[in-house]
Amino acid sequence: MSNFLYLFRGGDDAFDKLSQEEKQAHMEVWGQWMGGLQEKGQLLDGLPLDKDGKVVKNRGDLVTNGPFAEGAEMVGGYLIVSAKNIDEAVEISKGCPIFDYEGAFVEVREILTMEH
Template identity: 55%
Template sequence: MEKFMYLFRGQDDRMSTQTQAQTDEHMQKWGAWMGDLAARGKFVAGEPLHKEGMQVNGSGKTVTDGPFVEAKEVVGGYLIVNAKDIHEAVEISKGCPIFEHNGKVEVRQIQKMEL
């Protein structure tokens, strides 16, 4: 099995227009999806991200405040999953509740490193 990272991207204001009941229902779908991944041995790790952050750039190590996005799209979280190949990882990602909000999932294979 290989490891893959999902980077979840969506609109920063996606939850602000929902009622609390709608938000709770959506979060329950996330919990069910991630619980299913764990039960199948696919879930490795994952967390939502705060929208604020900082970035260190270039040889001068210039620090800027974030978020760092174009067109109001933010990285809202990540997940690491086990899959046999990128095709399986992509198929697994299609069950993600983020698509209900027109979100995106970037699927990237994690490169093994020898330390």
């Protein structure tokens, strides 16, 4: 088994247009999906990310407000899942509730180990 990082991108504009009740209902769908992954032992970690942040360059010589990505490119959250291989990780990601929003996508990346 390997660990994979899901980076959730886009969908924020559509989500922001929902009523509070619709947002709550959608968050319950996320909770059910993530709960299912946890029951199967596939969910290791994951949280949403704040829209604001800082970008650090040149070892801290330059610190600016950021991130600067456009809406569809903005990373809104992440999960770390366990899967046999990247194909299984991709299959797992297909059930993600982020796909309820046009323009949203999941970037799936294997987490490598650091060899000393």
